[in-house]
Amino acid sequence: MTANSSSSRLANRPSVITVILWLAAFVWVIPIVWTVSLSLTPNETLKAEAVGLVPKGATLDNFISLFEVSLFPRWLLNSAIVAIGSTIGVVVLCSLAGYALARMTFRSRGALFALIMAGVMIPDHAVFIPRHVLFSDLGLSNSYLGLSLPRLALPLGVFLMFQFFRAIPRDIEEAAALDGAGSWTTFRRVILPLSRPAMVTLGIFSFIQAWNDFLWPLVSTNKPEMYTVTIGLASLQSDLAQTEGLGSLMATAVVTSIPILLVFLVFQRYLIEGVRGTARF
Amino acid sequence: MFTSRTSGRLFVGLLISAMVVTACGGTASSPIAGSASAAPTSGASAGSAAPASVTFTLQRFFGTCQEDYGTETDLTKAIGECAVITVLINKFNAENGKGITLDARAVDFDHYYDQLNASFAASDPPDVFIVHRSALPDYVDGGGVGAIDDLLAAAGVDANDFVPFAKDGLTYDGKLYAQPLDLHTILWHMNNDVFKQAGLVDSSGNPIVPKSPQELLDQAAKVKTSTGLDYIANETDGLMIYRWLTAWVAQQGSSLYDQTGKVTIDTPEALAALNLIKDIYDKGYADKNATYDTANQAFLQGKAAVVVNGTWPVNDYINQASKGGLTNYSVVSFAQVFQEPGSWADEHTFAVSARAAQDPAKAAAIGAWFEFLHANSVAWATTGHLPPFKSALASSEFNALPFRSNFSSTADIAANAVAPVKHGTQLITAIDEAVNAVPNGLLDPASALKQAQKDVEAIFAN
Secondary structure (H helix, E strand, O other): OOHHHHHHHHHHOOOHHHHHHHHHHHHHHHHHHHHHHHHOOOHHHHHHOOOOOOOOOOOOHHHHHHHOOOOHHHHHHHHHHHHHHHHHHHHHHHHHHHHHHHHOOOOOHHHHHHHHHHHHHOOHHHHHHHHHHHHHHOOOOOOHHHHHHHHHOOHHHHHHHHHHHHHOOHHHHHHHHHOOOOHHHHHHHHHHHHOHHHHHHHHHHHHHHHHHOOHHHHHHOOOHHHOOHHHHHHHHOOOOHHHHOHHHHHHHHHHHHHHHHHHHHHHHHHHHHHHOHHHHO | OOOOOHHHHHHHHHHHHHHHHHHOOOOOOOOOOOOHHHOOOOOOOOOOOOOOOEEEEEEEOOOOOHHHHOOOOOHHHOOOHHHHHHHHHHHHHHHOOOOEEEEEEEOOHHHHHHHHHHHHHOOOOOOEEEEEOOOHHHHHHOOOEOOOHHHHHHHOOOHHHEOHHHHHHHEEOOEEOEEEOOEEEEEEEEEHHHHHHOOOEOOOOOEOOOOOHHHHHHHHHHHHHHHOOEEEEOOOOOOHHHHHHHHHHHOOOOOOEOOOOOEOOOOHHHHHHHHHHHHHHHOOOEOOOOOHHHHHHHHHOOOEEEEEEEOOOHHHHHHHOOOOOOOOEEEEEOOOOOOOOOOOEEOEEEEEEHHHHOOHHHHHHHHHHHHHHHHOHHHHHOOOOEOOEHHHHHOHHHHOOOOHHHHOOHHHHOOOOOOOOOOHHHHHHHHHHHHOOOOOOOOOHHHHHHHHHHHHHHHHHO
């Protein structure tokens, strides 16, 4: 045994931290594996026994019957339109507001910022009924606009972007100004490309909120063809659904979490950058 | 430095996309594919004139089962609430012969009233909707629902056929505000095999139902020692303890509150009932952490002698009896362990929004639906619910259904158990929250009843 191979083996040996992290990840992933396993198990089998990480008599029937619900694709589409639409809106609005508040000088900037931040402290439920009545009076019930608009006012998003923009060195803007760029051009061509990680972080946050939202679509829609996937799937549940149809329920959980998983997979690089974003400058 | 226009294009693209996507509102107008409303309804039956078609909306819970019963109209093929209500609607749409389309919308049960109230707040309620007898007073008081006496008379439905419990609870100031769909109560669902294993069967082999608190505790001890199983499976996070308490209080000639707003929760009768419930849990005869679903699962897997549940799963349990741990099932009225018969009961009813009740065409169409439901009451009763009509209760068709004679008397004994009052849902929630804390020892029975008394009095006072 040479000294080199010995040190190489030592270097490849997992550290205690790594082992702990692997264990934590394993514990974290068990519910997901269990959910997938249940979704692949026949409902009849699950009536007798629902414990186990390996599906007994694996079947795709639960998924097939889910897609046989005639409105299910429509509910998925509705959720996608609402989640993507409101996410884009949130990112655009919060970026603009965050930049203006962080880098531009205008009267009452502090008061405006305080007013926006006060919005964080108002619980959504407190404005729920008046908002619903207002939207209904405007004829926005059972519409994509009605489902998306309330999501656009996200004070936390403004704060996130404000913090990010504030951490960008002023030298960069000054260099742009020397090249003849105005505020808008600087924002559009210099600041915005730099803030992609923060925008992605905000976008993921907004997308997940919109995709998982239950209460607003519940009251804002009463026509099944306009339900989002959360409302539609809940409406399918009959008495004893969790007793006699556990596999079907888990199949819905798997299918509806796929979009969120995809968003994470595609944007995870930006997400990590966004989290450590302020430290870069 | 600014030669690259990528970022600019990206930004403008995002902005336009946001505007386009969020602005593509508008109500989808396509019919509910595969739903009852998609069924052909024009083409009147032979001999009838072809009137103008009319559509009315109906909001309900009970789940959706379009994939299995989307176009089915044969009621004999329907098992369980979801299936039967779906097939009933399909059948009405297909066979009404009057050009009527019933546009049914299903809402998740747990959030049903949230959405219903929101639709009223937005002045866009469904034309007809399911509402519990216990929740109806709020809608009557708010003017949201219309009286249906004339509508029923025009449709040929005789309100005198309603059982007293049904009619009394739906009548305010002499006017009837809803047509009952059923009368439901809690029942004593038993696994005969467990009773047999514990030696708790009579000479005919039928399980013995306890007749006193002590006999119940003795039975529970015997089941535990001889089988190791729980005597009772029951949820502790839902409404079942409240219903259970209501039943045993009614069996002592009392009630939790009455229609005048007199609150009688903190009473010796309620304390006796709640102490008995606590004993069952404290002695390990029931799982303190059971939910509705785990309690049902335990019962269906043969892991409990009794499950406290309503009339609604009777047909499901019978259907399951040949498939799993529950191979030998029977059901009777909720165990009478105190002096007199009594039980908790409620009704599913159909109320008509005030706006629809004033629309002659819609009122006539809804009347036809009510007449259809009255005529097909036994079909809904196949779920396990009791028909709210005297004629249906007395029919041979209903009495031929399994076990119905064991619990159909609930229609007579439930009369005073639950008073329909304003804020009924709120009152029930307040009682429920207090008494649900008892099985887990968070509150002792006396404190729980005091808290419930105080909370319910406050709700009545406001």
